[in-house]
Amino acid sequence: MKADAGRKYRAYPAGDQTRVLTRWGHTARALWNVALEQRVYLWEQRRYTLRSAEQCKQLTAARADVDWIGELPAQAGQQILRQLDRAYENFWDPTHPARFPARKKRGSRLSVSFPGQAVAVRKLNRTWAEVRLPKLGWLRFRLSRAIGGTIRNATVSRDGNGWHISFGVHTGRRPDAPNGKPACGVDFGVTASAFVSTEVAPRLMAPTLTASERERLKTLEQRKARQVTYAKKHNGGKYGNRLRKTIAQIAGLTARGANRRRDFTHKLTTDLAKNHGLIGIEDLRVKNMTASAKGSIESPGRNVRAKAWLNRAVLDNTPGERRRQLEYKARMYGSVVVPVVPFHTSQTCARCGQVDPESRKGCGRLFACTRFGYEDDADHNASVEIEARARRTGGSDINSTRSIPRVRVPATGRRRTREAPKPARAS
Template identity: 85%
Template structure:
C-alpha cells in the first residue's frame, strides 16, 4: 500500500531531542550528498548504475567505521537512499518535470526521513499524541487532525517556526465520480492572483507580509550582510551567535510568509475543485517564465532589476503549486482539470475569437477587441478564453450554455496548435 495522502503536525521535542534531531538532520544531508557523489562517479567512470539495494551494503560498512554516520538510525539512512532512487526515477521519467538530483547545501531545511515500520503513534488525548522514533523514544506533537489511514512513512523537519512531523498515510480513498457541476476557466496572474470565468471580480491573495514585517525583514537582511562581512574579515568566516540569531529571525519571517501563501493556495484550489466540474488553466512553463535577465558588471543586461521583480511576483503566486494541488484535488472531488496551450490567451477576444495584440494596448487591465468592439477586464477575458479551450480539449461532455468561439491563431502559433491534442467537435 502506497501513501496517497499527507498529514503534517507541529512537534515539540525536548531539549535533548532537539539537539539529537538537529545533528541527525545534518548527517542526513551529508549522507545524501555522499550517496549522490558515489552514483555520479560510478556512472561517469564505469557507466554503472548504482541503486539503493546495493548502496545499503556500503552504508552498513560506513556505519561501522564512522561514528557520525553510525549515530543516525539505520532506517533513516536506508530511507534516504530510497528517496535518492525516487529522485533518479523522476529525472528519467519524460512525463515528470523533475531535474537531475541536486546536492543539498548547509542552508537546506533540516529533515530526517523514516519508513512507516520504524515509527509508532499513540494518542494521548483529543489534542495531543506521541510518535516513537528510533533511538530518541517518544516525541510529542499537536494532534490538529486525525491521521485517517495507515502510516507508510514519516519525516521530521525543522523550519523557522520549529519542528514538524509529517506522515505519509494510505487512506484507500478512491477518486469521486464526476460531480456534474458547471465548469470554469481560471487565469492566474500577477496583478490579480486568480480570475475565474464565472465570476465578475478577481481574487486577490492577502499580503504575505505586513508593512512593518517587510521593513523588519529588510533590516534583518542588511544586518545579516554586515555580520557576514565582519565574520569573513575577523572570524575566518565562522558564524557567531549574533549572526545565527539574525538568521533565525529571518527564517521565522520567511516561514510565516510561506505559510500565509500556502494557506491562500489551499483555500483557492479546494474551492475551485469542489464547486466546478471542469477547471481550465494555462499549461505554463514556470521555469521559462521566471528565467532572469542576465548580465555582468562589464556587460550589464537590460531591465535586470525589473525582470527580477516580475519573477518574484510570479513565484509569489505559485502557479506550479496551484496546478499540482488542483491535479489531486480534482480527482478527490469529482472534477476535471484541463491544461490548455497558453499562447495568445491574453490577446484573443473571447467573443469573436480575433487575435490582435492591439486589443490590449500596453498590457493594461482593459481588453477592447479591435474587430467586434467587445470590452472586458483583460484577465476575465483570458479566463473565458481558457474555459473555451478547455471544453474543446477535454470537457465537451459538461453541460454549459456558454458559446465557444473559434480561435484564430497566427502562423507563429499554428505549429504548437497542431502538436496539442486534437479537440473534440464543438457543435
C-alpha cells in the first residue's frame, strides 16, 4: 500500500525532545550530503551506481564507529537513503521535472522521516493525540483532523512557526465519477489573483503580510544585515545569539505569510474542483516568467527593479502550486483540469476570436475589441477564452461554436493561425 494522502499537524515537543529533534535534523542533513557525495564520487571515478541497499549496510557499520550517526534512529537513516534513491529515479525519469539531487545547506528546513512500521499513534481526546517515535518516546500533537487511513510514513519537521508532524496515509479512496457540473476557465494573475469565467468579480488574495508586518520584516532584514557584517568582522563569521534570534523572527514572519497564502490556495482550488466538471487553466512556464532581468553592475539592464517586483508578485500567487492542487483535487471530486496554450489569451476577444494587441492597450483592466467594440474586464475576457480553448481540447461534450481565432500582427500586417506549426528552418 502506498500513501495517497497527507496529514500535517502541529507538534509540541516536551522537555529535551526539542534538542534531540534538532540534533537529529542536522544529522539527517549531514547524512544526506555524505551519501550523495559518495554516490557522485563513485560514479565519476569508477562509473559505479551505488544504491540504498548497499549504503544501508555501510550505514550499519558507520553507526558503530561514529557517535553522531549512531544517535540517529536506524529507521530514519535508512529512510534518508531510500529518499535519495527516489530523488535519482525522478532525475532519470524524462517525464519528471526534478533536477539532479542537491546538497542540503545548514539553513535548510530541519526534518526527520520514519517508515510507518516504526511509529505508533494513540488518541488522547478529541483534540490531542500522541505519536511514538524510536528513541524519542511519545510526541504530542494537535489532532486538528482525523488521520483517516493507514500510516505509511511520518516526518517531523520545523519551520518558523515551530514543529510539525506529517503522515503519509493510505486512504484507499478512488477517484470520483464525473460530477457533470458546468465548465469554467480560470485566469491566474497578479492584480486579480484568480478570475473565473462564470463569475462577475475576481477572487482576490489578501496581502500575505499586513503593512505593519511588512515594515517589521524590513526592519529585521536590515538588522540581520548589520549583525552579519559585525559577525564577519569581529567573530570570524560565527553567529551569535542575537543574530540567531533575529533570523528566527524573520522565519516566523515569512512562515506566517506562507500559511496565509497556502490557506487561500487550498480554499480556491477546493471550491473550483467541487463546483465544476471541467477547469481550464493556462499552461504557464513559471520558471521562464520569473527569470531575472539581464544586466550586471557594469552594464545594468532595463527595468531590473520593476522585473524583480513582478517576479515576487507572480511567485506570491503560486500558479504552479495552484495547478498541482487542482490536478489532484479534480480526481477526488470528479472533475478534470485542462491546461491550454497561453498564447495571446489576454489579447483575444472571447466573443469573436479576433487577436489584436490594440484591444488591450498597456496593462489596463479594460478589454475593448477593435472589430466589434465588445468591452469587458481584461482578466474575465481571458478566462472566457481559456474556457473556450479547454472545451475544444478537453473532450467536453459542450463544444465551442466559435471558429479558430486568427492573429493580426500590426507590425507586419501578416495574418497567421495560432495553431499552425512553425515552418521548418532551412539548413
